[in-house]
Amino acid sequence: MELTEVRQQIQHTDQELLQLLAKRRKLALAVAEAKISQNKPIRDQQREEELLLRLIESGKALELDAHYVTRLFHVIIEDSVLQQQAKLQGELRGMQGPSVKVAYLGGQGSYSYWATQKYFTRRAEQIIDIGCDSFNEIIKAVETGHADYAVLPIENTSSGSINEVYDLLQHTRLSIVGELTHPIDHCVLGLPGAPLNQIRQICAHPQVIAQCSQFLLGLTNIKVEYCDSSSDAFQRVQQKQDPTMVAIGGEAGGKIYGLEVLARELANQKDNVSRFIVVARKAVSVAKAIPAKTTFIMFTGQQPGALVDALTVLKRHGISMAKLESRPIPGNPWEEMFYVDVLANANDYAMTRALEELNRITKFIKVLGCYPSEDIQPTQVEA
Numbered sequence: 001m002e003l004t005e006v007r008q009q010i011q012h013t014d015q016e017l018l019q020l021l022a023k024r025r026k027l028a029l030a031v032a033e034a035k036i037s038q039n040k041p042i043r044d045q046q047r048e049e050e051l052l053l054r055l056i057e058s059g060k061a062l063e064l065d066a067h068y069v070t071r072l073f074h075v076i077i078e079d080s081v082l083q084q085q086a087k088l089q090g091e092l093r094g095m096q097g098p099s100v101k102v103a104y105l106g107g108q109g110s111y112s113y114w115a116t117q118k119y120f121t122r123r124a125e126q127i128i129d130i131g132c133d134s135f136n137e138i139i140k141a142v143e144t145g146h147a148d149y150a151v152l153p154i155e156n157t158s159s160g161s162i163n164e165v166y167d168l169l170q171h172t173r174l175s176i177v178g179e180l181t182h183p184i185d186h187c188v189l190g191l192p193g194a195p196l197n198q199i200r201q202i203c204a205h206p207q208v209i210a211q212c213s214q215f216l217l218g219l220t221n222i223k224v225e226y227c228d229s230s231s232d233a234f235q236r237v238q239q240k241q242d243p244t245m246v247a248i249g250g251e252a253g254g255k256i257y258g259l260e261v262l263a264r265e266l267a268n269q270k271d272n273v274s275r276f277i278v279v280a281r282k283a284v285s286v287a288k289a290i291p292a293k294t295t296f297i298m299f300t301g302q303q304p305g306a307l308v309d310a311l312t313v314l315k316r317h318g319i320s321m322a323k324l325e326s327r328p329i330p331g332n333p334w335e336e337m338f339y340v341d342v343l344a345n346a347n348d349y350a351m352t353r354a355l356e357e358l359n360r361i362t363k364f365i366k367v368l369g370c371y372p373s374e375d376i377q378p379t380q381v382e383a
């Protein structure tokens, strides 16, 4: 067969795959409807296990190995669970207007722009995007009612916690209403045909620079220009039209500004993923059928064992902690505010009891929000 002919057939098959995936997604949403009316939890890992085992068996007969089949279906099932969760949570929240205004860092093509698109498209919301130049400006946009939601990166697998965002959360009345993770694939992006060995200047956001520190250490005689966002970096390179100047950011974002990939996989960690939070003026309650996370901040004081005592309360109520972070308290040198993420719904009996007890033994405690957890751990099967 001719190359073009085979490629046409591949193209046709891919279209069929897409149609089947869309069909499966619709069926999953129909399942969600049934679960909502029967008050059943959205996730059913026993069903996933049976399904994966059956698929691995059928895959073998088609010469598709177990690893390949499992990897593919982990992605498909994750999408289906997240779609169902978003649907149920959306119904709980009631109808919103035809569109939502969302503040995020940068403009079209920044990592926050893609995260915003992903989060709100899953909720079938029309987005009016409000690009901002700093995390502070993003928070202000929601506080003043200029935007309905903000999307903020909070941690990354290469650079860790994003302290600036943690610090802003200490002083805002806004609530965390959602989270999402998004892969961050850093590339060197330059003018088409620009030679990689002639780079003299790199434009990037400080977070991006931290995440690519090992790659940057290997370069000499290069000026680094700090930018407000990746989209700001793309814009600067596009405007200068200088082939010795490059930006670091995502491929799809760079494309919007006519930039080409000159190198890939720059992040210190191979799996470079950021977790984003979504904040709004009004807190939400999370449907019981969905796994929830609650984030709270507390100041325990510095008496011996104060933190242990606080964490023991969580242990006694059977509440698992997903993250513990500490940040300085402005005006109180060497005193720390603890940020705690727990895998619990703030309205559950155990969690309300734990919060009451923590309220008694800490000097300050505030719930920053309870929101659907998007951490869908894949169901493992023995093939």
Ligand SMILES: C=C(O[C@@H]1C=C(C(=O)O)C=C[C@H]1O)C(=O)O
Pocket (backbone or CB within 6 Å): 027, 028, 031, 042, 043, 044, 045, 047, 048, 051, 076, 077, 078, 080, 081, 084
């Ligand atoms: C679609 C369902 O919901 C979830 C998603 C599944 C899937 O995508 O196959 C399987 C089990 C559930 O965790 C279902 O329960 O059938």
